[in-house]
Amino acid sequence: MVNLEKMRVPIEEVEHIARLAKLQLTEQEKERYSVQLGQILEYMEQLSKLNLKDVPPTSHILPLKNVFREDVVKESLPQEEALRNAPQKEGGYFKVPKALG
């Protein structure tokens, strides 16, 4: 039998991560992720068994360097097109509920 309690991610930590990720989880979701993330993270623990001390990390798989564009202005989207998918807009601006408060 696997010990589910041991593998859980504590609820407070689930809540902290959800806050960082801007996800308003329901209580059920918190509960579920607490168990599932625990299991998955436990599975990932296997990497700690590899000897990785002197291994360089790979962030990019290609050896490409120095890719640039020249400083040339290209036509922008018309304002109307830029705002086309906006759920709310006014006077050429995107509009969202107040950011402060």
Added chain:
Amino acid sequence: MKLHLLPAHSLLALLGRGEVSAEEVVSSFLHRVEEVEGDLNAFITLFSQDSLTQAREVDKLRAKGERVGRLAGVPIAIKDNICVQGKRMTCGSRMLSNFVPPYDATVVRRLKEEGAIIIGKTNMDEFAMGSSNENSFFGPVKNPFDSQRVSGGSSGGSAAAVSAGEAPMALGSDTGGSVRLPASFCGVVGLKPTYGLVSRFGLVAFASSLDQIGVLTRDVEDCALLLEVIAGYDPQDSTSIDQHLPDLVLEMKKGIKGLRVGLPEEYFSPEVDPQVKEAVLRAVNQLTLEGVEVERVNLPHTTSAIATYYIIADAEASSNLARYDGARYGYRAQGTRVLLDMYSRTRNEGFGDEVKRRIMLGTYVLSSGYYDAYYLQAQKARTLIRKDFEEAFCRCDLLVTPTSPTPAFKLGEKMDDPLLMYLSDSFTVPANLAGLPSLSIPCGMTREGLPIGMQIIGPPLGESQILGLASIYEQVASKGRDGL
């Protein structure tokens, strides 16, 4: 003549000789869509009228004797995470259910330039996260061989569409096997190119260091043809390879005598379904008769691939999916008065379960205190996995493995166990982690009548060799069938 069962190169031959019109070709496929779509659910959006109009344009050009593109009049289905200007793109998500991109992906622009006709956008796991295509806001895609089973994911709609004759070719995307896995489950050819060979501009990012647009076709020649059209340097993608690709269709017909094929032991482990193992080994056997040399090789870090992959992919995804916040486009939760609530509720309502799980996991492994333990470790493990391949390719030209440890599984079978679902990708993720080209080709059926896929992995930019071997195998296999 059942046009919808023909590969694109055959359609092109008929079109070129004037034996059929593009309009007839497109109608034939649209008709087929009407027939089977109710069972399959392969498409999210169809462009029936537009594609017929475009087909007539192509016919007019041909009639006037004007130059037409290499894919003129050929219908193609596009996975719904690749932008087509002015057409809704959902990524299989509620979050983008009303989003209309104002630009074409580079691959779409190239397809249009060659006269291909985009008939619709295919169903997919939400934001390409899934192995079964059950994570779509628009419902699962069913396997054309058995409607109780999954199509495989995340490009399940593209694979099913090609398999069922709804389109002769399709584009998918492959981050950890999302082209090859559904190709193998649905019995079509699927290729994930070398990382950087095909521009990612206009492909909605899941995990940027792993994503590649791939192709799904009925046969190997179509695969080469479509890859030729979409591949090539794109100044809008900083990770695009600036190198000329040889003429693939020509190159792949060169023959394979003396080609050294490696069988990595780790991919033939006891967990692999015996029928799958048997089919792949039988295929390899047939290839040895054609002059291929086979040897066993080892990729010792294969078992670390899933852990490595899900850390890196989900970390990148958690960042790539941060832009879906309801502010500028897409879904927005109603009735919120404060920005933070708007964000959190929009994201919770707009994303499905699997996507949220991955965002949570990705956020976790990047967060303060865990970065070194997970993300950095995974980046290092990625180096080891890449080196495994480098060493293997010193000894052989190509690697052959099963595409998936099992054939298509039942709908719902793995939905409650995310980890079990993740393990479906065990044989496909290593090629993404190493940036290598990899193709899945049908290599027989199980006794239950489900397709089995054989995976061929090549060194960077080894597409022509892969296609060469796949093409020979295709001929051998069809000879075998004809003989029976």
Added chain:
Amino acid sequence: MDYEPVIGLEVHIQLLTSSKLFCGCSTQFGAPPNSQTCAICLGLPGVLPVVNRRAVEYGMRLALATGCRILPECSFSRKNYFYPDLPKGYQITQYEKPLAKDGGLEICLDGGRKKRVRIERIQLEEDAGKSLHLEEGPTGGETFIDLNRCGIPLLEVVSYPDMRSPEEARIYLETLRQLVQWLEISDGDLEKGSFRCDVNVSLRPRGATKLGTRTEAKNLNSFKGVERTLRFEISRQHALLRSGKGVRQETLQWDARAQAALPARKKEEAYDYRYFPEPDLVHLQIGKKWIEQIRESLPELPSQRRERFMNQYGLRADDVRILVSTRQLADYYEGCLRLYNRPKIVANWIIRELLRELNQRRWGPEEFKVRPSDLVGLFRLIDQGVISERIAKEVFAQMVETGEKPKRIVEERGMVQVQDEREISSAIGEVLREEKENLAKYRAGKIGLFHYFVGQVMKKTRGKANPQLVNRVLKEKLGD
């Protein structure tokens, strides 16, 4: 206990590229909202960034000008946080491997003392958009977002905590601003937000080496604001430390209503930027050859130029500081010298007259039309005795106003100096007749009145009389 403030600055400098850092949208200021955006800077699904080469080169210019070491390989990272003016949900910046490290900036403190402020790193990043917060409204407040600014290249210049007073911080900022303008990589315009500053400050017992707990204030966009915030914060920390309460590490924001720096973030807002390497951008390798190319393209720097002006032209430090306050002015000065090699005269004229005229009109260099050759033309008219120095000032004012040549102004307005001895002599005669009383006093020994008579003669000739001539003839007439 005696405490000393320890101040470090992070400055964000908008670069003067024509297009944004990762896309081709224009960077021009003042366009209608969201009219300079595209799929890339709007963060639409599927887009990818490509680095603007010139932005990198501008960063290299500042790195070289501040003696920083340009790293042989640098890379971009993602800084993840949610804010409405950040469309991707992350900012592309540099983290692990910035463009350049370990340089410094020499600042001149009041009283001529010099001090070097070390620069820790210079990094390239993208600017965010702008949010306008509207407090009122049917839903109880809304935020409006304009993404025109989003994606404009920024250099972030991070100093070591080397400053010890709000003044030093201000002078550092002024010096840095002058430098980026001098290098022509930024307009340094505070009002447009092209030059913004984050400050961090802590206190420690004088003589201690360990740093105290610091607080931060972000996005200050005036030098006054920096000084004010620092003063406030230093005295606040002082009071806390003296009363035995500790300083809490936090981010503050200047609140104009309260006239105080108040905590900027709410506690429940967790933040953890989760930096990781940007997979969409490849690393940059900046080789020696490229560095040398940029080094050769650098202008003579302000500090070098100040030094040279003192040595070569024998000017005073104060004057030099003014002449080298902008590159245009220093170039203008030397442009004049090439035609008229009398450094002190030219320096005086520029400092006293030219800058006065500009300041009066609140003009910038772009509005000033008088070419060096015309200013020199004016000097020559004085030297030739065509006009007096006093008249020259009037002529100059006309030149500034109209852009006309000095000779033409002098001729058209009849400002030519009266050289005719007879004319001057008759003017003197008139004055002496009118000033009988004073003349008597003069004769009685009040010789100081001589200058008064000269003045009256000048007045009578409306300033046009040649002063030397007036002097001589007046002396003759008075029989000295």
